[in-house]
Amino acid sequence: MRADRLVSLVLLLRQRGRMTADELAGELEVSARTVLRDIDSLSTAGVPVYADRGRHGGFSLLPGFRTELTGLNHEEALALLTAGSGRGEQVFGLSTALASAMRKVVDALPEGHRSNLDEASMRFLVEPETDLLSRREASEEVAGAVMAQVRRAVLTGHKLRFLYAAPDKEPRWHTVDPIGLVTVRGRTYLLATKSDADRTYRLSRVLEAEELSEPAERRGQVDLDRIWAERSARFLSKNHLSVLVRVNPTRQDELLKTARAVRAQEREADGWVRLEVTFEDLRHAVWALWQLDTDAEVLAPDSLRSALRDRAAALVFRYEGS
Missing domain, CATH: 3.30.70 (Alpha-Beta Plaits)
Structure with a gap:
């Protein structure tokens, strides 16, 4: 995680120029003291970071310190930045990772493609929180710790144990074999099996979650589109x-x-x-x-x-x- 933070620090300085320790701390979600330690580490490793003292001082990189990704054209980069804008970046608790990835993409572009890219991406807004009638899009909050454990279990293929609060029922512990995560209209669902039976859980109702070391029982390949369509059809056919x-x-x-x-x-x-x-x-x-x-x-x-x-x-x- 520290290596990723160091890379992000360098990219922030590359793209924005001089920044103070407090500004860097806010972007990286760490303390100013941690930023100063990271600056020292970068300098020791030979990265040309220097400090400007005084009221308007801060940290900067020597011009020309960069790498380039020549295979990505302007429109491809713009598509990535647009897709990563708005509330979409909050899906599955990956906003910090997405912000870091976007910085790396922009920094790696050739100079000709990078020109005016930030301004161009500001011209597109993806799924704002309100529509023209000022109606807010309904969305549900999922605790960060819960999302991290669920996401890890889905990706590693381990069993998942969690405390679930179903409507009008006392919270109960469940142990399931996770299949995948689906987000629809601001709600995120866990698709899983339990004792070979299909189960779907709304993540906003999960109070605690723990990834287990035991491997989950599931197929290697999965078609979430098909699974979601089948479960939706069954759900709508019952009690509706x-x-x-x-x-x-x-x-x-x-x-x-x-x-x-x-x-x-x-x-x-x-x-x-x-x-x-x-x-x-x-x-x-x-x-x-x-x-x-x-x-x-x-x-x-x-x-x-x-x-x-x-x-x-x-x-x-x-x-x-x-």
């Missing part, structure tokens, strides 16, 4: 309410954000969109569709139509008359 609804296209996105899944979609002659969507249960469906007011019409099931009608009638009765 299927709803057929017409919606004004201007409110379609609102409906899709509250629905658990979309099974079918087609545009009707009047411009409205007919959708077959699933909700967790009747209560969830009533809540979601009530938000759309008269811009949505439930066609089926009758139980949902009745529930919405009864709620509307109760509201009319409440406000009828003076």
Whole structure:
């Protein structure tokens, strides 16, 4: 880890020029004292780092100290920087590693490709936290220590033991054979098997986790796309309410954000969109569709139509008359 930090320190100085110990400490997430020790180590190893004293002083590298990655063109580097921007860098707890990798990529580019690359990457924004209506994207926090243990078990192929808090149940310990990690709409899931049975766990509900030394029982090759699709289909077929609804296209996105899944979609002659969507249960469906007011019409099931009608009638009765 220290070797990576030393490399990152050199790259920061290469790309930004003079930086103070406090600025370097903030970027590397260490103390200023650690930065000073690292500077001494680099100097001892022959890296041309020098200090400027005074109010506007700091540390710098002698010009020309660099390596180049000639096989990467400008557009390829821009694609990497764009992919690493925004909330995507937080996925699976790899933000620090990604920031370090991006510094190495930029530093290794030939001078001609590196010109204006930072400015170009600022012109693209990937998945901001809010949309045009100022609605924040729902996301779940996963403890860093938990993510580190889960990620390590997935990559090393070891069994994983963790304390899981399922809804409305007391937390319980589980020991599983991890398969992989999937992130969807700000939520991260662990795909695993337990006693040869498929299991899917939401990582935000994991309170503690421990990678075990025992090898996991799993195949060498894995197709996460296929596995996720199969588990999603099974999940949606159990204990979920299927709803057929017409919606004004201007409110379609609102409906899709509250629905658990979309099974079918087609545009009707009047411009409205007919959708077959699933909700967790009747209560969830009533809540979601009530938000759309008269811009949505439930066609089926009758139980949902009745529930919405009864709620509307109760509201009319409440406000009828003076």
